[in-house]
Amino acid sequence: MADQIYDYTGPARVCHDGHVYYNEHVMREAYELPPLEDRDRTKASIDEPLDVIISGGSMGGLFAATAMRQAGHDATVYERTEAGKMKDRGAGIIAHPEMLAYLESQNIADWDELATVTNRTQHLNREGEPIDTEGRATYTTSWDTVYRNLRAEVPDDRYRMGKQIVDVDQDDDGVTVTFQDGTTETGDLLIVAEGYRSHTREQFLPDRSPEYAGYVAYRGVVPEDEVPAEYETRFGDIYNLYHAPQSQFLTYPVPGPNGEMERGERRINWVWYYPFEEGEALDNLLLDDQGRQRSHSLPPGLMREEVHDEQIEIASDVLPEQLQWLVSATTEPFVQCIYDLAIPELVFDNVCVIGDAAFFIRPHMAAGTAHAAADALELAESISNTDDLETALAEWETDQVEMGYRLVEEASRRGDRYTGQF
Numbered sequence: 001m002a003d004q005i006y007d008y009t010g011p012a013r014v015c016h017d018g019h020v021y022y023n024e025h026v027m028r029e030a031y032e033l034p035p036l037e038d039r040d041r042t043k044a045s046i047d048e049p050l051d052v053i054i055s056g057g058s059m060g061g062l063f064a065a066t067a068m069r070q071a072g073h074d075a076t077v078y079e080r081t082e083a084g085k086m087k088d089r090g091a092g093i094i095a096h097p098e099m100l101a102y103l104e105s106q107n108i109a110d111w112d113e114l115a116t117v118t119n120r121t122q123h124l125n126r127e128g129e130p131i132d133t134e135g136r137a138t139y140t141t142s143w144d145t146v147y148r149n150l151r152a153e154v155p156d157d158r159y160r161m162g163k164q165i166v167d168v169d170q171d172d173d174g175v176t177v178t179f180q181d182g183t184t185e186t187g188d189l190l191i192v193a194e195g196y197r198s199h200t201r202e203q204f205l206p207d208r209s210p211e212y213a214g215y216v217a218y219r220g221v222v223p224e225d226e227v228p229a230e231y232e233t234r235f236g237d238i239y240n241l242y243h244a245p246q247s248q249f250l251t252y253p254v255p256g257p258n259g260e261m262e263r264g265e266r267r268i269n270w271v272w273y274y275p276f277e278e279g280e281a282l283d284n285l286l287l288d289d290q291g292r293q294r295s296h297s298l299p300p301g302l303m304r305e306e307v308h309d310e311q312i313e314i315a316s317d318v319l320p321e322q323l324q325w326l327v328s329a330t331t332e333p334f335v336q337c338i339y340d341l342a343i344p345e346l347v348f349d350n351v352c353v354i355g356d357a358a359f360f361i362r363p364h365m366a367a368g369t370a371h372a373a374a375d376a377l378e379l380a381e382s383i384s385n386t387d388d389l390e391t392a393l394a395e396w397e398t399d400q401v402e403m404g405y406r407l408v409e410e411a412s413r414r415g416d417r418y419t420g421q422f
């Protein structure tokens with residue numbers, strides 16, 4: 001295993017099949033080196049521990065908080081979502097094994113508690129029969145499962161909800177952020193993990209915004225115990241892929257709503273990459289059942305019935321039977337628009353941008369979470385290995401920009417191919 005995947009000693013990089021692998025964290029596991037917790041991680045080489053402000057409390061923000069705290073810094077996450085509302089993002093995530101190994105090596109969670117696994121990938125024909133089967137394992141998890149485990153690593157007084165950063169100022173004392181409620185905080189470093197619609201990124205790079213790729217992820221989850229007997233062998237521990245004209249459909253099992261990993265207690269996650277033209281067609285899809293016009297996504301539970309009925313109708317024309325069933329059995333379908341975004345600079349004095357806020361990597365490489373994690377881990381590492389912050393940030397930026405562009409480019413190429421937009 002070490003020779004195939006982990007034979008690389010530089011900073012976090014992307015390998016040929018799009019896996020993001022981390023410098024020494026995972027290398028230690030692969031080469032049976034002493035685990036990281038045996039090292040003295042309490043003292044940063046920068047004179048004093050840094051006071052770190054993190055904007056955004058999802059994957060990128062939590063990885064950043066964990067990595068910075070482990071490196072001896074004082075990090076506080078500010079998340080705009082009100083307390084109790086973060087749990088509604090139950091979507092599936094394909095997890096890179098490198099990321100799972102990192103989380104396990106840091107004692108954040110055992111691999112088995114984080115992910116379930118499929119033992120083969122099947123390409124289906126229109127009749128729903130496998131026409132090609134690859135016997136490789138794919139690890140799958142859900143946003144909630146990773147969130148829950150990472151969140152448990154950050155003390156409550158260092159994870160502040162209902163705090164939206166609306167402005168950033170910098171001077172010799174550091175970075176001052178202003179929140180929507182008018183309060184302010186000052187720190188040595190601001191890590192922006194606000195996702196692809198980041199307002200703070202816009203403050204520094206006003207002319208870089210995400211560009212719609214011409215299609216959406218129309219998706220949902222169905223409890224595994226609702227799968228009818230006739231389709232049981234069609235799902236199970238299988239990663240299914242089906243290509244219809246201009247669209248791609250995939251399914252895989254993910255943990256249950258409370259992290260359940262047992263077969264029958266999990267959920268079948270499905271994603272249908274489907275083109276919707278910008279303008280009338282997309283607006284119609286994103287108009288919610290309260291009459292509110294949404295612009296980038298439609299959360300679960302808000303889709304108008306006639307919209308879903310129309311998609312069920314399309315499904316019956318173009319999808320294999322068991323996939324049609326998944327679409328129609330889903331009670332709360334939801335939509336995420338797909339974008340391209342890449343920025344050439346990640347560092348603005350003492351502010352740095354990570355994760356989706358910097359690069360929207362179309363989901364066809366399942367690299368978004370692993371990329372956000374790599375940004376965060378490499379940042380902490382770079383700061384620990386350098387004695388001044390400016391140099392650390394500059395070195396980090398060079399590596400992460402290169403990795404981000406590579407991922408965005410490859411993911412866009414794949415997405416265009418799957419949706420017939422070469």
Ligand SMILES: Cc1cc2nc3c(=O)[nH]c(=O)nc-3n(C[C@H](O)[C@H](O)[C@H](O)COP(=O)(O)OP(=O)(O)OC[C@H]3O[C@@H](n4cnc5c(N)ncnc54)[C@H](O)[C@@H]3O)c2cc1C
Nearest residue numbers: 056058059060080093094165194195217355356363368369
């Ligand atoms: C259809 C689809 C499928 C995907 N599948 C996969 C997959 O299989 N595997 C994978 O690894 N990744 C996948 N991804 C990508 C993955 O979900 C993201 O890359 C990852 O969640 C990025 O995390 P993030 O923390 O950078 O951003 P986000 O998850 O977007 O989080 C940003 C956070 O910042 C908060 N915020 C925003 N602005 C402010 C502010 N001003 N002040 C305070 N808080 C703020 C937001 O409320 C939010 O909680 C998929 C994405 C899509 C759309």
